[in-house]
Amino acid sequence: MTGSVPNPHDTARILVEALPYMQRYDAATVVVKYGGNAMGDADAARWFAQDVAILKEVGINPVVVHGGGPQIGAMLERLGIKSEFKGGLRVTDQATVEIVEMILAGSINKQIVATINAEGGRAIGLSGKDGGMVKARKVTRSMIDPATGREEVVDLGFVGEPDLVDRTVLDWVIASDLIPVIAPVATAVDGPQTYNVNADTFAGAVAGAVNAKRLLMLTDVPGVLDKTGQLIHRLSIEEARRLIADGTVSGGMIPKVETCIYAVEKGVEGVVILDGKTPHAVLIELLTDGGAGTLITR
Ligand SMILES: Nc1ncnc2c1ncn2[C@@H]1O[C@H](COP(=O)(O)OP(=O)(O)O)[C@@H](O)[C@H]1O
Numbered sequence: 033m034t035g036s037v038p039n040p041h042d043t044a045r046i047l048v049e050a051l052p053y054m055q056r057y058d059a060a061t062v063v064v065k066y067g068g069n070a071m072g073d074a075d076a077a078r079w080f081a082q083d084v085a086i087l088k089e090v091g092i093n094p095v096v097v098h099g100g101g102p103q104i105g106a107m108l109e110r111l112g113i114k115s116e117f118k119g120g121l122r123v124t125d126q127a128t129v130e131i132v133e134m135i136l137a138g139s140i141n142k143q144i145v146a147t148i149n150a151e152g153g154r155a156i157g158l159s160g161k162d163g164g165m166v167k168a169r170k171v172t173r174s175m176i177d178p179a180t181g182r183e184e185v186v187d188l189g190f191v192g193e194p195d196l197v198d199r200t201v202l203d204w205v206i207a208s209d210l211i212p213v214i215a216p217v218a219t220a221v222d223g224p225q226t227y228n229v230n231a232d233t234f235a236g237a238v239a240g241a242v243n244a245k246r247l248l249m250l251t252d253v254p255g256v257l258d259k260t261g262q263l264i265h266r267l268s269i270e271e272a273r274r275l276i277a278d279g280t281v282s283g284g285m286i287p288k289v290e291t292c293i294y295a296v297e298k299g300v301e302g303v304v305i306l307d308g309k310t311p312h313a314v315l316i317e318l319l320t321d322g323g324a325g326t327l328i329t330r
């Protein structure tokens with residue numbers, strides 16, 4: 033940022049240009065999934081926090097769901113705990129789930145809350161456990177074993193997917209001047225066991241439950257890329273499914289695109305996968321013509 037003072041006329045023009053967008057999203061809920069790879073440096077964290085605080089201030093209701101995959105990975109490595117991903121999901125034993133909760137619901141959640149608050153917002157940190165918001169069931173996946181070529185069921189341990197979302201607490205928070213910031217850990221449907229939930233999947237479940245108008249998925253790539261590395265600007269659900277099936281979409285992008293499909297089917301009007309490291313990505317996407325990334329719609 034330069035230190036130059038903006039011309040007041042330019043500021044007024046910018047605000048007027050944003051007016052139709054503010055009206056379009058007035059009182060709407062927008063779920064923003066803030067991926068661990070999108071978090072970047074202190075400047076990027078501040079831009080994100082400013083965007084979220086401004087949205088709330090102009091009458092839009094942001095709900096932040098955050099990840100932290102790389103940060104969990106770094107802590108597991110420091111502790112000498114081996115970790116592997118299968119189909120984009122972290123295999124999670126009891127020791128790992130304890131670290132996952134510590135990093136997600138602890139340090140990262142509080143860091144995001146503190147940064148939003150430092151920018152004048154009023155954020156409150158929650159996890160899927162709070163208020164019984166999200167109950168998870170164990171994920172079962174069958175995958176092709178590369179060694180044998182045979183399909184087999186893989187046990188991912190304490191990896192869950194949202195089974196029930198109770199929106200009661202979220203509704204209270206959304207109706208207040210608080211901005212909810214949610215870590216993707218949940219309890220089991222049938223007891224207090226902690227489950228590690230992929231943050232994309234979690235964000236999709238929350239967006240569906242609160243009838244969000246938009247779901248923004250902030251990551252570290254410009255959006256969904258085709259086989260030649262070019263950005264795909266728009267995708268239908270069918271096209272998105274095809275990209276997963278033919279392997280164009282792989283790794284961490286799989287749960288992201290699956291989530292987009294789920295959210296659109298649940299009635300979210302549009303889901304956008306975009307680069308969260310570009311300055312003010314959220315504001316530009318919602319309040320200007322300059323939206324970037326991949327828009328997935330019906
Ligand atoms: N077709 C694709 N287009 C874009 N990214 C892809 C694609 N296939 C796989 N990826 C990978 O998915 C990653 C994003 O997922 P992930 O690392 O889980 O991000 P986040 O932490 O933001 O959730 C990208 O950095 C990229 O390496």
Ligand SMILES: CC(=O)N[C@@H](CCC(=O)OP(=O)(O)O)C(=O)O
Pocket residue numbers: 066067068069098099100101102104120121122132191192216228229230231232284
């Ligand atoms: C089951 C599973 O894979 N959980 C994820 C939760 C965090 C996450 O999803 O973070 P990002 O959004 O930064 O990728 C993990 O353990 O890394």
